[in-house]
Amino acid sequence: xxxxxxxxxxxxxxxxxxxxxxxxxxxxxxxxxxxxxxxxxxxxxxxxxxxxxxxxxxxxxxxxxxxxxxxxxxxxxxxxxxxxxxxxxxxxxxxxxxxxxxxxxxxxxxxxxxxxxxxxxxxxxxxxxxxxxxxxxxxxxxxxxxxxxxxxxxxxxxxxxxxxxxxxx
Numbered sequence: 001x002x003x004x005x006x007x008x009x010x011x012x013x014x015x016x017x018x019x020x021x022x023x024x025x026x027x028x029x030x031x032x033x034x035x036x037x038x039x040x041x042x043x044x045x046x047x048x049x050x051x052x053x054x055x056x057x058x059x060x061x062x063x064x065x066x067x068x069x070x071x072x073x074x075x076x077x078x079x080x081x082x083x084x085x086x087x088x089x090x091x092x093x094x095x096x097x098x099x100x101x102x103x104x105x106x107x108x109x110x111x112x113x114x115x116x117x118x119x120x121x122x123x124x125x126x127x128x129x130x131x132x133x134x135x136x137x138x139x140x141x142x143x144x145x146x147x148x149x150x151x152x153x154x155x156x157x158x159x160x161x162x163x164x165x166x167x168x169x
Contacts, residue, residue: 003017036147051162051163053164060074
């Protein structure tokens with residue numbers, strides 16, 4: 001437990017919240033990841049909007065941007081889903097959050113959306129409509145959400161994760 005995002009470093013016990021912290025240090029030279037998974041296996045076809053929101057903070061990141069191949073992200077969200085039927089093959093989309101000191105964003109690919117969170121270790125509130133065509137589009141089944149960190153050395157935190165679906169427009 002720590003102070004809620006956007007609160008001072010010192011706070012009363014009732015101003016704290018659960019925070020997931022991903023930490024790897026020691027001058028590592030190979031990439032490694034660790035995270036948390038929420039299995040859903042849910043039919044999401046009736047939700048016209050499906051909003052994923054969270055607060056994230058990257059305290060330290062030893063690789064520049066998202067690494068050489070664009071997969072070393074101190075906060076990564078992986079969405080596993082199926083397009084039409086529970087028997088379809090799983091498809092994945094990822095959202096990579098990284099610190100950006102250059103000011104030049106990483107262009108998104110078909111499977112990964114890159115989101116810079118600045119170059120300071122500050123909390124950033126993020127929100128995505130998963131019904132966006134670049135994410136889940138019209139997918140029928142959401143299998144799981146995996147939030148993790150991957151890279152050489154990193155310290156990152158995530159809090160206030162929420163998934164809100166609305167049936168009406």
